[in-house]
Amino acid sequence: MSKLLHTVCVAFALLLCLKAGAQSQQFMTSTSSRTQPQGEFSVFSSITKYLAAGDEVALSSWFADNLDVTVLSTSRNCSKKQAREILRSFFASNTPRSFQVSHRASEANKKYLIGLLNAGGELFQVTIYATSTGQETYRIQQLSISRQMAAY
16 A cells, blocks of 8 residues: 555656656756755755765754655555655665656645665665645655666
């Protein structure tokens, strides 16, 4: 069931990204650049920096108390602490080199990010879904890391 929910959420995020179309192109950035995105997507400036650095401790400060984590086809709903340990293990095996945002989308207190993580000599697609209730800070509800398939 969790895998189905993840697939539906990823599909929804992709549809929102396609809807954003050309607007999302102006927000494409690499975390290696010195400029950070401003405005509507500023919530992701720290998150992308922590992904690129493989800093699971700092990244976990953005986690909801409980979140869905999928890493290399293993999915689970877990606590913030458990999610941090899952990422620690992933980063230990796959040392991050860079992270590049490919799509961002938003809709009423919801933010989506899809990007490519270059880590351990491989490319991984990272999908993040974050929500906010009112003035509250955005919190990551879902985080997915999967191997990027080669394009032919």
